[in-house]
Amino acid sequence: MNKEKGLIYKSFIFCLVVFSLGCKVAKNDSRELTLKEAFKDKFFIGTALNTGQITGSDTATIRVIKAHFNSIVAENIMKSGLIQPQQGNFRFDLADQFVAFGEQNKMHIHGHTLIWHSQAPRWFFTDEQGKNVSPEVLTQRMKDHISTVVGRYKGRVHSWDVVNEAIQDDGSWRKSKFYEILGEDFVKLAFQFAREADPKAVLYYNDYNMETPKKREGVVAMVKNLQKQGVQVDGIGMQGHVSLKHPTIEEFEKSILAYSDLKVKVSITEMDVNVLPTTWGNVGAEVSASFEYQQKINPYTNGLPDSVATAFNERYLSLFKLFTKHQDKIERVTVWGVNDKQSWLNGWPVRGRTNYPLLFDRNNQPKPVVKSIIQIARQQ
Template sequence: MNKRNFYSALVIMLLMVASCQKKEEKKVAPEGLKDVFKSSFLIGTALNGNQIQERDSIENALIALEFNSVTPENVMKSMLIHPQKDTFNFELPDKLVALAEKNGMHIQGHTLVWHSQLSPFFKEITDSTEMVEVLTDHINTIVGRYKGKIDAWDVVNEALNDDGTLRKTVFLDVLGEDYLSLAFNLAQKVDPNVELYYNDYSMTNPNKRAGAIKMIKRMQELGTKVDGIGMQGHWGLESPSLEEIEESIVQYSDLGIQVAITELDISVIPMPWDFTGADVNVKFESGDPTMNPYPEKLPDSIQTKLADRYADIFKLFLKHQEKISRVTLWGVNDGNTWKNNWPINGRSDYPLLFDRNNQKKKAYHSVVALKSDSEE
């Protein structure tokens, strides 16, 4: 082979190698949270109506990349999905299911029975026979429509007071405490394969935890299928303590059920008058600027505190990953978190892993680093 042919062959070979490298690079997809934690638990988010309708291409891509579980923030609550006794509205729930199926996502239905955002006609029922009939129709119709498509349901939401007693609702008033078993049994009968959860906030509170355990044990004694408890993670930078979170995960798991961390957001702004909980019906009026300390931007020092808090919490989740089925962030980014307007309108909070421009925050990187460090 002469020199000219040699160099020609060499150039061709180098071009082929470069082409192969480019093809390999194309095959390497970017990793999201769902990929980082794929061996530990599902990573979910709550979607609002605009996100379900895929109106923002940047958010669409972020949701598909980062999460493998979705929960509807509002569109499956009874006042929207079943606004009148003889009327159901499935337009947005159907779009949610289609979005999840397109992206291969787990779907958490939210929620079948809840005293808040409740269809008005439920509140008018005083006869137990009528309530059973209406509740049966409600659950049969909704669960039946999505049988085999929705993977799990928050069957009953927030049925407990902070002291662990059952909350006074129309369901408790008309049917008594076993309305919970009735709701779970109805859902299980319609879709025997769907997972059934009880979901509530302040589930690290010792009194509420004791009430929840008592409630689940009673349902189990009645032969009711309960697959898991959803611990809403509407937490702050310092409270609840890691010890309280861990003790709760362990005690709920000891019931023989899964634990899901639901509605996770870490607030960085103060609560008025030391109010605790996550009751959406609670509202305060305040012109005190200390209640809205970061109206435009979160200081770097607080970004660091938030990152450290998320890292500590996720480290705990990884420690107990065999007990945890799913960790769901309650919102995609800081711009659409419900915390901006609760319990005081007009506040700016920064409780999630993505900022208002859908950019990864320091907290995001602190969480991802946990898995990177553990694999080294």
């Protein structure tokens, strides 16, 4: 072989090696890509943390959180009844650990929730005789609570659910204690107090069944009224508590567009897919709902049949295709828990069931749909 042919041959072999290595790296990248990496240029991928994860005792699940998620929200420990169980007695230990975890791992940190009728302490609404307090007293208590909590984490918690679940499915106002004492103004006051406590935080209204047409109309009307009064609402949280068939993708999309038209951010805030049968219709995420255990509504104690697993995969894929389609409108998609064992749906609205609503199984292994979701992100 002459010198010229030898150089051509060596160049050819070099190109083959480079091409082969390139294919191998690309293949490895595809296999090892995590959810947060796949969606890094689209929106945050978040999850809710429980006490074991916040305190560091659940090390196996923490590894999943660090690998796949870049946004966190506390499932319970920042709700008013837990963070201020008695007036003036704030318990910040777990909340401090939660925020520190997010900071140490350079995550987007979301606070949940400042004003919510459920899991609120009774003292919030009553005087020493057990009677409703005056509007002035409740207003001051709201201000004290919001100012203290948001002020403590000013510049550290990036966004807050300021008000949670104030509108009914029919579009009317929920007749909560907040509404009973203050009327519609309790929402305006809550946003004003939060804005004063941290002007740079992103402030959300959050609710379930946000795809329901009447509820959508009610929320849009509420936000428009606030905007007319000069109250800035930065985002709408659509709790993604869905089942295999409800709601339709079409209604979900209509709501994303309707809320986005308000010139606010949209987030999917509490996503899970309930695979178990129901006998009570759609109750959304109404935590007060409770039904008696029946074996027929807990049919998958030994795992999902193939047909249900397929439906589960298709449901998640259709939702993530929708979210990716509207990535310019969505700030965050957060699943409500890390693995199936820890999901609240094992105990609500019926205790003692075995549900499979999340992206990771009871052994913290990613379900097959995770790889498919990552492929959706790579394609769009």
